[in-house]
Amino acid sequence: MSRTPDRNNPLLVRHIAQTNLITCTPDATAESLIRLMADQQIGCIVVCDNRLPVGIVTRRDLISLWADQHENAPITELMSAPVSSVSEWESVDEAEHRLIAEGVRHLVVTKASGEACGILSETDVVNSHGIEHDLFLRSVEEIADHAPLTVDGNSTVLSALQKLKASDSSALLITQHNEVCGIFTERDAVTLISQNMQDHNLSDLCNNPLVTIEQNLSLYKARKVFHQHQFQHLAITNHEGKITGLISYSDILQSVESDCVYHLRELLNEQDRALEQSQHSLKLADKVIEASMEAIVICDKNSLILRVNPSFTEITGYTSEEVLGKNPSILSSGRHNERFYTEMWLNLAEQGFWQGEIWNRRRDGSVYPEWLSITSIRDDSGNISQYAAIFTDLTEIKKSEARIKRLAYFDELTRLPNRKLFNDRLQLSLGYAKEHQHRIAVAYIDVDFFQQINDLYGHETGDKVLKEVGRRIEHELDNGDTVARFGGDEFNLILTDVDNTPHISEFLNRLLNTVNQPILIDDKELKVTISIGVSFYPTDADNAESLLKCADSAVHLAKDFGRNSFRFFSSEQHQQIQSRYQMGSDLQAALDNGEFQLYYQPKVCLQTGRSDSCEALLRWLHPQLGFISPVEFIPLAEDLGLINRIGDFVIAEACRQIAAWRKQGAEINVAVNVSAKQFQQGDIAERILATLQQQSLPAHLLSVELTESCFLYCPEETKRAINTLRSQGIQVAIDDFGTGYSSLSYIRTMELDTLKIDRSFLVNLGDSEVDRAIVTSIIEMSHILGLKVVAEGIEHQSQMNILKQMSCDQLQGFLLARPMPADAFINWHQHQKA
Ligand SMILES: Nc1nc2c(ncn2[C@@H]2O[C@@H]3COP(=O)(O)O[C@H]4[C@@H](O)[C@H](n5cnc6c(=O)[nH]c(N)nc65)O[C@@H]4COP(=O)(O)O[C@H]3[C@H]2O)c(=O)[nH]1
Missing domain, CATH: 3.30.70.270 (Reverse transcriptase/Diguanylate cyclase domain)
Structure with a gap:
């Protein structure tokens, strides 16, 4: 009977066990048993005491007895005991485990009362597996005994018995003049013993025809031959018809059996390993669930919560005690409509999975977004038994997304x-x-x-x-x-x-x-x-x-x-701006191209009428545009960040010129203009002093003119620079006084040497009483503060006269001299001397 696994209707021992059981009592003699076996043509007898099995005697046990000539030994010594038994109602699977676990080849089948009612051999179990397929795949040659024992036909039955016992074989080939002439099997041995023919010669007794089978036939075919002839053994022949081995019916079964047993053992080991593995996996899964950063919720088939992990508590604020047995809808935020949930459940039912973004509510009432994945878990029958949900809080991710979006726009x-x-x-x-x-x-x-x-x-x-x-x-x-x-x-x-x-x-x-x-x-x-x-x-x-x-x-x-x-x-003004841009880029090149030059305008002392000082004024001779006024390009240079390079040029050039004049014997004080942007640099005083030193000039030959804007934009740096310059003997003048940030407080707090009254106050000096009053005040105030006063932009004699009356110290203007190149200036200077 072959079987296929069926949990509900397992194959039982009683279905496959042999029930033609022959029993004996423990006091039966070996002689009676050998007769019984010979008569019944059976391989074993179960020894029962009060109907309960206590031992089992096999054909081989009895042959051994006669081989040793101990035939009078009691059965209780001979039998295998205790017997391994199995209930007739036990499943064949369980019986199979028992056969393997106890290492026996037979189990006595018992009724509920314990009474023996059959015998179950390994062969029965193997046969129940449906071994035809295996038999088809193997050939006789694979399992045959290729060196079968032989016994000479002139030997006695007794010596054959002894050979059988010694070799633990179930059959011997009988030879006559080295030719196989017959076979001697255990069954023959039992028959001959029962007839008391141990002393007879084999050749006289064993005239069994020897049935042969070709070695390349399948075991399936061999089994058929066995069934046909009811033999226990067959000789195998090669393609030339020569006998090359022996095969027994039990060899066939055993070959399959051993495979089955091997597979079964493997199966059991695998089961053990799987069990161990699954226990390990369970432990691991448990740890993973507990340690997961994601919230995990497991619900039963009715969607009632069975388990939650610590991350669930962390995200939702609910402890596991608060939610166990409840429906996850307690987390519902109310933000999703009926249809949303209907679709979710439909997906779960049809595809076993749902995943998406969902808004839920925490225990404290706050609503948050989460990424949720739900899987339905089915049992072996395919019914949903549980739901597992995993979710992550998207609040932070959403915030970052919003921030990224915000940063992008x-x-x-x-x-x-x-x-x-x-x-x-x-x-x-x-x-x-x-x-x-x-x-x-x-x-x-x-x-x-x-x-x-x-x-x-x-x-x-x-x-x-x-x-x-x-x-x-x-x-x-x-x-x-x-x-x-x-x-x-x-x-x-x-x-x-x-x-x-x-x-x-x-x-x-x-x-x-x-x-x-x-x-x-x-x-x-x-x-x-x-x-x-x-x-x-x-x-x-x-x-x-x-x-x-x-x-x-x-x-x-x-x-x-x-x-x-x-x-x-306006496009017109745009044009201007364009040209300003153009001028800017030309300005960058002007320094390198040597397009700058210093002009010098004398400052004349009103008392003596002599001049021993001048102001250096920058000139730019543009190759295409010609002369460009500093009023235009200085602010541009400031805007473009070029003023420091230009300023450095002016200082260096002025110092070089002072040194050159000095060499010619003319000690002339030159004043250079320094803009607020240059003061902002922070190290302007040090740079001026360094240049002075390079030319080995005394400090009194250089003056610095700065405008009021310096006090507005960088008062600290300006103050520090003025102090440094003055401490080294360089004179400092405040230029364009009255036009800019007219705060008298800086005059009070800053140490200055000279104050230059802006031209705008002097233009109408003759006509405007107000201007006269202002200029008088400036001069008087300056003198009180110890400052020298210079009036600039003087074009008319009348202006000079008034300023003389006002005790102004120096004059500068076209009336006296225009700004001029160095050569012209020194000529003028020497001329005035003469
Ligand atoms: N109408 C009239 N103008 C007279 C008369 N006498 C002198 N000027 C002009 O008045 C300006 C005096 O220079 P500023 O007040 O320092 O004013 C200067 C100064 O603030 C700035 N500047 C000139 N050179 C430099 C320099 O090397 N560095 C810096 N940072 N600024 C400079 O450009 C401004 C204009 O310089 P410039 O065009 O050379 O114009 C000069 C000079 O040519 C006169 O009688 N009538």
Whole structure:
């Protein structure tokens, strides 16, 4: 009977066991048993005491007895005991385990009462596996005994018995004159013993025909032959018909049996390993669940929570005690509609899996996003037995996503749109304006003197100023308009409602005024102004890039106009700006090309009428444009950051000239102009002194002129530089006095030598009493403070006369001499001497 695994209807021992059981009592004799075996043609007898099996005697046991001639030995000595038994109701699987575990080849089958009712051999079990397939695959040759024992036909039965016992074989080939003539099997032995024929010669008795089978036939075929002839043994022959071995029926079964047993053992070992593995896996899974950073929830088939892990508690705030036995819907945020959940359950039912983003609610009521994966777990019958859900809190990820998005489109400092978003919006606005024939404006806003704010108060304050300026601008905008920050102190606007120009001027004035209001930062009240340049679509340009360029040009106009103002782009002014740009790039090359030269303008002492000092004035002779005034290029050089290189040239050239004149015997004091930007450098005094030293000049031959703006933009550096220069004997003059940041306080706090009254106070000296009063006061005040006074820009004799009366110390102006090249100056100087 072959079997296929069926959990519900397992094959039982009683289905395959041999039930034609022959039993005997423990007091039976060996002789009676050998007769019984011979008569019944059976291989074993079960010894029962009071119907209960106590031992088992096999054909081989009895043959051994007669081989040793101990045939009178009691059965109890001979039998194998105790017997391994198995209930007839036990499954064949279980019996099979027992056969292997106990290492026996037979089990006595018992009834519930314990009474023996059959015998189950390994062969029966093997046969139950359905061995046909295996038999087909093997040939006789594979398992045959290729060196079978032989016994001479002239030997006695007894010696054959002894040979059988000694070799533990079940058959011997009988030979006569070295030719196989028959076979002697265990069954023959039992028959001959029962007939008491041990002393007879084999050749007389064993006339069994020897059935042969070809060695290359399959075992399946061999088994058929066995069944056909009811033999226990067959001789095998090669292709020439020569007998080459012996094969027994039990050999066939055993070959399959051993394979089966081997496979079964493997199976059992595998089961053990799998069990061990699964226990290990379970432990591991347990640890993983506990340690997982993701929240894990396991529910039964009714969706009631069976288990949660610590991460679940961490994310949701619910402890496991609070949720066990509850439905996960306690986490529901209410943000998803009925359909959402219906689809989720449908997916789980159909595909066994659902994954997606879901909003849930924590124990404290806060709602959070999570990434959830649910898997339905099915039992062996395919029914859903559990659900496992894993989720991660997406709150932080969402925050970072939002931040990344914000960074991509917004300025981090002011939170205003950045250049990218501005450009996107400008493209949109332009598209709309083109379609509906509207006008739009782009404005470019620059915070005036922002660098100074940074330098004076630090970057933190600078950042706060930018934030506040951005906030104020944004506050003034209409819906649909945009303010963006591109970086630094630049803001940009898109204004969409600009069909009416007075209206936009009004708006821009309002903007200037709003930004101009004091800004309070850390108890400091700052005043900030902005310059605005505006361009229009479609009049100035029809694309985003050109509109921005035009607005940028216009902001330069606003700055030139004096800042704190707005300017509309005009192509004429744009031209100017273009040429300014051109001049900027030419200025870069001017130094290298030697296009700069110093002119010298004398300063004359009013008392003596003599001059022993002058002012060095820079001249740029442009190769194409000719002479360019310092009034034009000095501010440009300051803007372009070139003033330090130019300033260094002036100082070096002035010192070189002083030294050259000195060599000619003329000791002339030369004053050089130093701009506020040069003072900002911080080491201007040291650089001047170093240059002086290079020419080995005494300090009294050099003077420095600076304007009032230095006190405004870099008072600390200016003060330090003045002190250093004066301590070394270099004189310091304040230039253009009265035009700029006219605070008398710096005159009080700064150590100065000379004050130069600006030309604008002197032009109308003859006509204006006010100017006369101012100049008189300046001179008197200066003298009181110990300062020498120089009046500059003197063109008329009348001016000179008045200034003489006022006791002004020195004069400078066209009346006396124009600025001139070094050669001309020294001529003039020597001439006045003569
Ligand atoms: N109308 C009139 N003007 C007179 C008269 N006498 C002298 N001037 C002019 O007045 C300016 C005096 O120079 P500043 O006040 O220092 O004003 C200077 C100075 O601030 C700046 N500058 C000139 N050279 C340098 C320099 O080497 N470095 C720096 N940083 N600035 C310089 O450029 C300004 C203009 O220089 P310049 O064009 O050379 O103009 C000079 C000079 O030519 C007069 O009687 N009438």
